[in-house]
Amino acid sequence: MLFDCERLTLARRLRGLRKNQVAQAVGTTPKAIGRYEAGAQAPEEPMVRRLAIALGVPVEFFQGGRSRVSLDGAHFRSLRSTSQIERDQALAYGRIAADVVGALEDLVDFPAVDLPEYAVSPDEIAGDGPVEAAKVARKALVGEPGPVPHVVRLLESHGVIVLVLPEAAERVDAFSADVHPRPMVFFNPAKGDYWRNRFDGAHELGHLVMHADAEPGEKIVEDQAHRFAAEFLMPADDIGGELPASADWGRLAELKAVWGVSMAALLYRARTLKIMNEAAYRNAMSMLSSRGWRRREPGPPKALEQPTMLTGAIEIVGAAGTDRDRVALRARVTRADLDLLIPRR
Known part of the structure; x- marks a missing residue:
C-alpha cells in the first residue's frame, strides 16, 4: 500500500503522543x-497494522488525506501556557476538521467567506489600528450600533468554520487559523463561560481581520x-x-446582560476609555478577586453560543x-474523530 508519512505524524499528534510512546506501543524504536515520519523509510505492512491499532485509526488512514492544509500560522493565546504536544494535538484536530469540511463542501453549499481585511502592523503598540479595524469589521459584518447578538453565528454566517475542541485538547485556549479555503476558529470546551467565550470569538476574529502575516503568539499581536x-x-x-x-456592581450587571460581556471586560473598557481612573479600576479588580468573581462572576450561568453550520451540513x-x-x-x-469534532445535537 502507499504510505503517507505525514499521516503518521498527524495520527500521533491527534492522540497526543510522543514518538517514544508510539515506538513502545508497536515494538520498535x-x-x-522518526524515519517513518520523515519519509526516509516506509514501514512494512505488519508494522502499518500495529501503528493503526496503537493510534486508533484504520490502515487506510495512512494512504493520504484529502488536503495538505497547514495550520502552522495559527494564533494561540499564549505559547507559554501550553506544551508543544498540546498545541500539536489541537492543530491535528484542525487538520482533521479541514478534511471533514472539504468532504462536506463537495455535497453542500456553505456561506461565502467575506471577512474584511485591515492589516495592522505587529509592531504597533499604542496606535489606533486595532480600533479602526474593529470599526471596519463592525460596519461590514454587523451593520448597526449596539450589542452583537450572537458572535458564533456571525462568524459562521460569513464563512468561518467554528468548532469546539474535544476534551482531550481542553488545556489549549481558543485559537484561530486563517487557512484556505476557509478560516477556522476553535473554542476551549473547558472554559464554560458564555461571556468570556464571546470575547474569545471577537478576539479570534481580530486575528483573522488584522494578522494575516503576523507572527503567532507575540504579546503585541495578542494585545491588538x-x-x-x-x-x-x-x-x-x-x-x-x-x-x-x-464599581457600581448593579449597573455593571445590567450592562453585562445587555452587551453580552463580562463585568471584568466592562471595567477594562471603562478604564481604556478613561471613564474610570486607574485607582478606581484597580480597586474594582481587587474587589472582583476578593469575592472570587475573577473565576466566576455573580449571576446565573448561560449556555454557550454553539456552532451549528457543520452539524447542519451533516x-x-x-x-x-x-x-x-x-x-x-x-x-x-x-468516525470517532468526526463525532468528537461535530457532536450530534
Whole structure:
C-alpha cells in the first residue's frame, strides 16, 4: 500500500503522543518512528497494522488525506501556557476538521467567506489600528450600533468554520487559523463561560481581520486582538455614555446582560476609555478577586453560543443518503474523530 508519512505524524499528534510512546506501543524504536515520519523509510505492512491499532485509526488512514492544509500560522493565546504536544494535538484536530469540511463542501453549499481585511502592523503598540479595524469589521459584518447578538453565528454566517475542541485538547485556549479555503476558529470546551467565550470569538476574529502575516503568539499581536475585541463588542460611541466611573456592581450587571460581556471586560473598557481612573479600576479588580468573581462572576450561568453550520451540513447530507460513516470515509478520518469534532445535537 502507499504510505503517507505525514499521516503518521498527524495520527500521533491527534492522540497526543510522543514518538517514544508510539515506538513502545508497536515494538520498535523512536528513531524508527522518526524515519517513518520523515519519509526516509516506509514501514512494512505488519508494522502499518500495529501503528493503526496503537493510534486508533484504520490502515487506510495512512494512504493520504484529502488536503495538505497547514495550520502552522495559527494564533494561540499564549505559547507559554501550553506544551508543544498540546498545541500539536489541537492543530491535528484542525487538520482533521479541514478534511471533514472539504468532504462536506463537495455535497453542500456553505456561506461565502467575506471577512474584511485591515492589516495592522505587529509592531504597533499604542496606535489606533486595532480600533479602526474593529470599526471596519463592525460596519461590514454587523451593520448597526449596539450589542452583537450572537458572535458564533456571525462568524459562521460569513464563512468561518467554528468548532469546539474535544476534551482531550481542553488545556489549549481558543485559537484561530486563517487557512484556505476557509478560516477556522476553535473554542476551549473547558472554559464554560458564555461571556468570556464571546470575547474569545471577537478576539479570534481580530486575528483573522488584522494578522494575516503576523507572527503567532507575540504579546503585541495578542494585545491588538484584545483591543479589537473590546471595540467590536463594546464600541466606544455606543457604550461610552453607559459605563460607570466607579464599581457600581448593579449597573455593571445590567450592562453585562445587555452587551453580552463580562463585568471584568466592562471595567477594562471603562478604564481604556478613561471613564474610570486607574485607582478606581484597580480597586474594582481587587474587589472582583476578593469575592472570587475573577473565576466566576455573580449571576446565573448561560449556555454557550454553539456552532451549528457543520452539524447542519451533516444533517442535510444525511437526509440525502450520506450518513456520518460515509462522510468520515469521504474525509478519510475515523468516525470517532468526526463525532468528537461535530457532536450530534
